[in-house]
Amino acid sequence: MTLIVSLAIGVLFAAGSYLLLQHDFIKVVGGTILIAHSVNLFIMVSGLSRGTEPIYPLGDGARVSDPLVQAMVLTAIVISFGVTALLISLIYRVYVSHRSVDIEHLSDFEERLVQLEEQQVPPEPGIGVLEDREVDEDDESDQPDRDGIQRDERATE
Amino acid sequence: MNATVFLLLAALSAAPLTAAFGAARPSLARPVAILTTAIAFLAALYNAFRPGPAIDKEWAPAWGMRLHLEADGLAVLFALLATGIGLAVIIYSSGYIPLHLHHEHRPEEDQTRFFAFILMFMGAMTGLVMAQDLMLIFLFWDLTAIASYYLIGFDSQKREARVSAFMALIVTGISAVGFLIGALMLDAEFGSFQLPELIASVVPNYESDIALVLILIAALAKSAQVPLHFWLPRAMTAPTPVSAYLHSAAMVAAGVFLIGRFYPLIVLRGWMLDLLLVVGVVSMVAGGLLALTRDNMKQLLAYSTIAQYGYIVTMFGLGGKAGVLGAMFAIIAHGLAKSALFLTAGTVTEATGARELSAVGGLRHSMPLLALASGLAAASLAAIPLTMGFFKDEYFFEAATHHGRLMQVIAVVAAAMTFCYLARFWKGIFGGPILGTVSPVPNVLLAPIVVLGALSLLGGFWPEPFARVASNAGQVSLLSTDELHPAYHLSRTTENIMAALAIGSGVLLFFSRRVWFATVELASDLGEKIGPERAFRAGVLNLNNFSDRIHWIEVRDLRSRVATVLAPAALMVVITLIFTNADSSFELQKPHRDDLTLIMMIGIAAIAGVAAAIPRDHFSMALALSGVGFALSVVFALLRAPDVALVAVLVETLFGVLFFAFLALLPRNVEHADVVPSDEPQELGHHHRVRDSVLAAFGGLLAFLVAWGVLSRPAPVDSVFERYVDLTPAAHGGAIVTVILADFRGLDTMGEITVIGIAFLGIATFIRRRRLR
Numbered sequence: 001m002t003l004i005v006s007l008a009i010g011v012l013f014a015a016g017s018y019l020l021l022q023h024d025f026i027k028v029v030g031g032t033i034l035i036a037h038s039v040n041l042f043i044m045v046s047g048l049s050r051g052t053e054p055i056y057p058l059g060d061g062a063r064v065s066d067p068l069v070q071a072m073v074l075t076a077i078v079i080s081f082g083v084t085a086l087l088i089s090l091i092y093r094v095y096v097s098h099r100s101v102d103i104e105h106l107s108d109f110e111e112r113l114v115q116l117e118e119q120q121v122p123p124e125p126g127i128g129v130l131e132d133r134e135v136d137e138d139d140e141s142d143q144p145d146r147d148g149i150q151r152d153e154r155a156t157e
Numbered sequence: 158m159n160a161t162v163f164l165l166l167a168a169l170s171a172a173p174l175t176a177a178f179g180a181a182r183p184s185l186a187r188p189v190a191i192l193t194t195a196i197a198f199l200a201a202l203y204n205a206f207r208p209g210p211a212i213d214k215e216w217a218p219a220w221g222m223r224l225h226l227e228a229d230g231l232a233v234l235f236a237l238l239a240t241g242i243g244l245a246v247i248i249y250s251s252g253y254i255p256l257h258l259h260h261e262h263r264p265e266e267d268q269t270r271f272f273a274f275i276l277m278f279m280g281a282m283t284g285l286v287m288a289q290d291l292m293l294i295f296l297f298w299d300l301t302a303i304a305s306y307y308l309i310g311f312d313s314q315k316r317e318a319r320v321s322a323f324m325a326l327i328v329t330g331i332s333a334v335g336f337l338i339g340a341l342m343l344d345a346e347f348g349s350f351q352l353p354e355l356i357a358s359v360v361p362n363y364e365s366d367i368a369l370v371l372i373l374i375a376a377l378a379k380s381a382q383v384p385l386h387f388w389l390p391r392a393m394t395a396p397t398p399v400s401a402y403l404h405s406a407a408m409v410a411a412g413v414f415l416i417g418r419f420y421p422l423i424v425l426r427g428w429m430l431d432l433l434l435v436v437g438v439v440s441m442v443a444g445g446l447l448a449l450t451r452d453n454m455k456q457l458l459a460y461s462t463i464a465q466y467g468y469i470v471t472m473f474g475l476g477g478k479a480g481v482l483g484a485m486f487a488i489i490a491h492g493l494a495k496s497a498l499f500l501t502a503g504t505v506t507e508a509t510g511a512r513e514l515s516a517v518g519g520l521r522h523s524m525p526l527l528a529l530a531s532g533l534a535a536a537s538l539a540a541i542p543l544t545m546g547f548f549k550d551e552y553f554f555e556a557a558t559h560h561g562r563l564m565q566v567i568a569v570v571a572a573a574m575t576f577c578y579l580a581r582f583w584k585g586i587f588g589g590p591i592l593g594t595v596s597p598v599p600n601v602l603l604a605p606i607v608v609l610g611a612l613s614l615l616g617g618f619w620p621e622p623f624a625r626v627a628s629n630a631g632q633v634s635l636l637s638t639d640e641l642h643p644a645y646h647l648s649r650t651t652e653n654i655m656a657a658l659a660i661g662s663g664v665l666l667f668f669s670r671r672v673w674f675a676t677v678e679l680a681s682d683l684g685e686k687i688g689p690e691r692a693f694r695a696g697v698l699n700l701n702n703f704s705d706r707i708h709w710i711e712v713r714d715l716r717s718r719v720a721t722v723l724a725p726a727a728l729m730v731v732i733t734l735i736f737t738n739a740d741s742s743f744e745l746q747k748p749h750r751d752d753l754t755l756i757m758m759i760g761i762a763a764i765a766g767v768a769a770a771i772p773r774d775h776f777s778m779a780l781a782l783s784g785v786g787f788a789l790s791v792v793f794a795l796l797r798a799p800d801v802a803l804v805a806v807l808v809e810t811l812f813g814v815l816f817f818a819f820l821a822l823l824p825r826n827v828e829h830a831d832v833v834p835s836d837e838p839q840e841l842g843h844h845h846r847v848r849d850s851v852l853a854a855f856g857g858l859l860a861f862l863v864a865w866g867v868l869s870r871p872a873p874v875d876s877v878f879e880r881y882v883d884l885t886p887a888a889h890g891g892a893i894v895t896v897i898l899a900d901f902r903g904l905d906t907m908g909e910i911t912v913i914g915i916a917f918l919g920i921a922t923f924i925r926r927r928r929l930r
Contacts, residue, residue, distance in 0.1 A: 019769070030778050044798065049878075065798060077805055101823070
């Protein structure tokens with residue numbers, strides 16, 4: 001029994017980490033969900049006893065299933081749902097503003113933004129580099145956002 | 158309230174009071190600043206005559222830290238400087254800063270900031286000099302660095318000011334960390350942060366040597382000694398009163414104060430005195446040479462400060478009564494004279510707009526009083542007889558004579574250079590033909606200089622009070638009862654001969670400057686260019702690039718970031734698996750017949766998990782994920798966990814709705830939707846499939862081994878859950894899991910609800926159609 005459960009945990013974890021390594025954000029979220037499932041299963045079966053449901057009235061002398069792990073798993077399920085929902089809406093937002101859910105595309109996009117900024121403000125030698133950041137913050141505020149507005153509008157249509 | 162507490166409170170409360178009144182009404186900042194400083198100065202004066210008892214209170218007993226402050230001789234000297242010169246500088250600033258802000262087109266309200274920070278500087282200095290606990294010293298030490306950062310960078314609209322402030326903060330801040338390490342080492346070795354206890358108990362050994370060298374480095378960096386001097390000339394971008402204060406009574410003085418404080422520990426090792434001697438002499442010569450050629454008034458004075466503190470450090474290195482007590486006297490003489498000279502430079506710049514010596518001249522006609530006062534200060538610093546500074550050089554020569562012929566020569570040369578650059582400074586401003594136009598300056602820009610110059614002269618005729626303060630301070634450092642009694646000896650003592658030689662060669666040097674000026678200027682320029690400042694800049698630049706690269710790796714590739722978290726975790730698991738005791742053998746028990754349904758459902762969950770990983774489209778993946786979730790709900794139900802099963806079903810349903818709704822919002826082939834034109838071919842990432850599979854299989858294997866190992870362990874005999882089961886009826890509940898969640902671990906549940914609440918706030922923000930700000 002232990003072996004079978006452990007195998008299942010291992011399989012779920014493997015599938016989850018495979019998805020986690022994908023470059024598609026939606027699959028990455030799927031990966032986190034699967035890993036959460038495998039961990040929930042692990043916590044559940046690591047309960048110290050198996051027996052009847054932990055609900056009064058208990059039978060005389062009957063063994064009760066460990067209620068503590070159940071409480072923990074219950075909490076874990078709810079929290080991981082909350083986190084997943086947050087991630088999904090975050091991806092939605094990323095899609096709306098960048099029209100992509102692919103990590104590599106988004107990285108490219110950011111890379112290009114940085115390059116654009118560097119062209120605008122040539123770095124000076126010396127400690128100046130530290131200062132340049134400060135200057136950039138002002139420029140930065142419109143740069144990506146202007147893109148964001150256009151994309152937002154397109155997405156709304 | 159005793160005198161010590163009063164001094165501390167007066168000095169520390171000056172800044173907050175000024176800030177508060179200034180915030181209410183900007184016009185109140187100046188009078189409040191002057192008033193609070195005056196009170197602090199009076200308190201310091203009172204302490205000079207009647208030192209209050211030491212304050213010694215518990216602070217953090219578990220760590221051996223105490224609020225231990227004492228107004229001993231050393232503290233009184235520096236507190237008098239900090240508050241006395243502070244008073245002069247603040248009165249000067251009350252005239253200077255409004256003009257300065259006007260020139261810079263800044264609002265008048267900014268002066269509150271200036272006065273608050275300079276008073277914070279004064280408070281930190283006063284606290285620092287009284288502190289006897291190493292941690293307390295460190296605290297005030299860093300507070301001075303922070304205050305100096307804001308003061309040097311006061312003209313924050315100028316790039317130069319920001320860079321200089323940053324440099325000062327880095328140099329003194331990093332060396333302060335060395336001080337902290339040294340303090341902790343002393344505590345670890347000798348079990349105390351209290352300086353008096355340490356002085357009584359330290360037996361020099363390897364650890365204490367390292368600790369003291371670290372502390373010395375912090376002190377020398379703060380006193381702008383070579384090779385950590387480069388921040389000081391840079392700091393001249395600060396408004397002039399800040400420079401005056403920084404150079405004479407605060408910041409730079411804090412460094413030599415620290416040497417004085419730790420002097421009883423330093424003398425235990427002869428080579429540490431030699432170290433001070435070497436650093437002092439090098440600073441003296443380098444600072445002197447650079448000061449000889451600088452054209453910018455404030456730059457000249459800055460290098461002169463490096464040289465003068467080189468004097469003082471050298472005197473500490475020479476040691477003995479003349480050395481240490483003389484060093485204390487020199488600190489007073491230098492503080493009074495140097496602040497006057499800086500303020501002179503400020504007034505001259507205010508009157509003529511010039512910052513360079515070559516751009517001014519002949520001011521003796523239009524500003525005779527200023528010429529006289531700053532002439533007195535310069536004379537004092539140049540050690541002309543009948544001024545206070547004469548005695549500082551006399552003690553310097555006396556200490557040098559004890560040390561040997563070479564030191565005598567160095568001392569005379571240094572004194573001659575001092576004379577020469579001060580003569581250049583004074584003559585450059587007040588002598589020669591009249592250059593440029595002079596606009597009248599308010600009296601408040603003159604009065605403090607006159608007072609300081611007069612004090613320098615007074616010290617030449619009546620040195621006794623200054624000598625007493627210096628003696629009391631030196632006694633703390635030397636742990637002796639020696640006293641200074643400065644007086645003129647009209648005979649051919651060695652010191653008098655050396656002084657005459659110094660002044661004579663100084664005059665010679667001054668009038669022969671056509672001969673050597675170009676060469677020395679070239680050498681100084683070269684020294685400024687390839688000096689340690691270059692190394693500092695290169696270091697900062699490289700660190701910055703390094704941090705950019707790290708940042709870039711993170712931003713560039715999420716997967717490598719995931720790997721940096723997961724790979725070490727996997728490594729640790731492997732190590733644990735290898736080294737875990739083999740007793741807990743893996744269990745290979747035959748499954749029970751009743752568990753057949755359970756096994757089936759677990760199998761379904763696992764298969765659904767694999768199915769979720771395979772497909773390319775998101776709908777199939779979402780379906781498979783739901784499958785895993787529902788299968789696990791059944792597993793939970795079969796494990797006799799009805800509450801969990803119910804919640805799981807509910808959550809899975811919600812999750813399904815959410816996920817499918819989300820997918821419905823995206824185009825079908827979102828993976829290929831690509832508005833960001835990419836130069837790279839479209840099959841980005843696909844060739845990683847094999848690598849990903851291997852990594853995933855490895856991770857799964859580890860998870861499997863860990864789970865199997867843990868689950869095979871025999872259950873402990875008693876568990877906390879039995880208590881929960883027994884207590885549930887007392888909580889008026891029947892469902893034990895519910896009671897645990899709502900009652901026994903109710904706080905956890907509240908935290909959970911908060912997490913969910915925050916998550917949903919985030920979701921609500923994300924899915925709104927408006928643009929994010």
